[in-house]
Amino acid sequence: MAEVKTWDVIIIGGGIIGLSLSIALRKRGATVLVVERGEPGREASHAAGGMLVESSAETPAPLQPLASASARMYPEFAHELNTESGMNVDLRDQGTILFWSKEQFERLQVRGAEFRSALLSVADLEEREPALKYGRFDDPEELESLESFRQEFEGNPSVEDVRNFCKSVFRPAIYVSEHSVDPRALTAAATKTAKARGVDFSSGDPVTAVNLSDGQATGVSTTKTSFLSSKVVNCAGCWSGQIPPHQLPTRPVKGQMLCLVMQPRHLLKHVVRTPDVYLIPRSDGRLLVGATVEEAGFDKRTDIATIQRLHRAALELVPGLKDAKILEDWAGLRPGTPDALPILGTTRIPGYFVATGHFRDGILLAPITAQVMAQVISGETPSDDLSAFSPQRFS
Numbered sequence: 001m002a003e004v005k006t007w008d009v010i011i012i013g014g015g016i017i018g019l020s021l022s023i024a025l026r027k028r029g030a031t032v033l034v035v036e037r038g039e040p041g042r043e044a045s046h047a048a049g050g051m052l053v054e055s056s057a058e059t060p061a062p063l064q065p066l067a068s069a070s071a072r073m074y075p076e077f078a079h080e081l082n083t084e085s086g087m088n089v090d091l092r093d094q095g096t097i098l099f100w101s102k103e104q105f106e107r108l109q110v111r112g113a114e115f116r117s118a119l120l121s122v123a124d125l126e127e128r129e130p131a132l133k134y135g136r137f138d139d140p141e142e143l144e145s146l147e148s149f150r151q152e153f154e155g156n157p158s159v160e161d162v163r164n165f166c167k168s169v170f171r172p173a174i175y176v177s178e179h180s181v182d183p184r185a186l187t188a189a190a191t192k193t194a195k196a197r198g199v200d201f202s203s204g205d206p207v208t209a210v211n212l213s214d215g216q217a218t219g220v221s222t223t224k225t226s227f228l229s230s231k232v233v234n235c236a237g238c239w240s241g242q243i244p245p246h247q248l249p250t251r252p253v254k255g256q257m258l259c260l261v262m263q264p265r266h267l268l269k270h271v272v273r274t275p276d277v278y279l280i281p282r283s284d285g286r287l288l289v290g291a292t293v294e295e296a297g298f299d300k301r302t303d304i305a306t307i308q309r310l311h312r313a314a315l316e317l318v319p320g321l322k323d324a325k326i327l328e329d330w331a332g333l334r335p336g337t338p339d340a341l342p343i344l345g346t347t348r349i350p351g352y353f354v355a356t357g358h359f360r361d362g363i364l365l366a367p368i369t370a371q372v373m374a375q376v377i378s379g380e381t382p383s384d385d386l387s388a389f390s391p392q393r394f395s
């Protein structure tokens, strides 16, 4: 009789989280099966913008150590995927220009001197990104107040001083040193790398349950068959909560985006974020414009009015885009959780693990998630404290 095949680890879901984890586990010598209900890397990880945001102003405090660690890992992570897949994930290091609302900026000022020193002068902005309209501060009064800001805050301002000043400032900008990556290329490269390293894939058939025997994980059932393993990891993104027996509180948070073709190809070099819109240039001349954050259930349709609003916001910011062609628009579903933090670690069921709920930061957090989850699954103490992300915090 033929022996029934088993794997050391089964991963449910072939998004960037499941793919990165499969590679990390294979490197440790584990046999791994990724069970994906569609094609790997076609859901949130395909829809993402690819900003690797780790600034303390935009990252929830409990997530900061993981976000910073993952950002530090990215150059090596990207290099490895490029080398092993022969593809190019387009890791860019030109950095980001952030335009804040007055309220956000006020908060930043109060948080620390590092932001004050990062404030861009009008000349800086014009030199870095001449195509940006908001960078020009055409109104002389705005320009004056921005310049006087720099002088005023050389010393040690009180919170009240900062508040008063911010009320008079239009849209201050700061420069943040951060990377961006092309998530579609990233997931394609991760899939190719995982396959080359010997990870097995089952595509086109959804997992319907994690199977248990004597209260322990024994594998998964799909609509057509079942697979055996004493270790199962749920990496099913916003669908994680649909897989019994565990009721994980994940939910879809919709994001709509569009893609323009820049003319000339390097019209914009930096990622640009404002309170209304963000722009992410790719090296091949594409420019991503995003994104909405909507509670719309499992609905991935785009609507014309929203796409037009994003398009208008991009044109206001960069008038030189007026003749840029729209290449495509799309929507994706971020894996949200009740406290906006990921769910990482062991469940109450021996052999059943979870790595999901990465919400707006799953592309950024892929390398660190793969590292710490591979450690947990291998029975080691993780390099980072995961207590804030425990699957058991919701029970």
Ligand SMILES: Cc1cc2nc3c(=O)[nH]c(=O)nc-3n(C[C@H](O)[C@H](O)[C@H](O)COP(=O)(O)OP(=O)(O)OC[C@H]3O[C@@H](n4cnc5c(N)ncnc54)[C@H](O)[C@@H]3O)c2cc1C
Residues within 6 Å of the ligand: 012, 013, 014, 015, 016, 017, 018, 035, 036, 037, 038, 039, 040, 041, 042, 043, 044, 045, 046, 047, 048, 049, 050, 051, 052, 053, 205, 206, 207, 208, 235, 236, 237, 238, 239, 240, 243, 254, 255, 256, 257, 290, 291, 331, 332, 333, 334, 335, 355, 356, 357, 358, 359, 360, 361, 362, 363, 364, 365
């Ligand atoms: C518009 C938008 C912009 C974003 N921008 C950024 C950004 O700039 N930076 C950033 O870091 N993050 C960003 N994100 C967030 C990021 O995309 C996600 O956090 C990340 O992709 C989550 O990866 P994942 O592998 O957990 O989920 P997914 O990529 O959704 O993968 C989950 C996989 O599980 C599969 N699956 C589901 N149910 C089953 C089942 N029952 N059986 C088998 N397989 C199943 C799905 O088919 C899917 O392939 C953005 C997201 C969106 C939507």
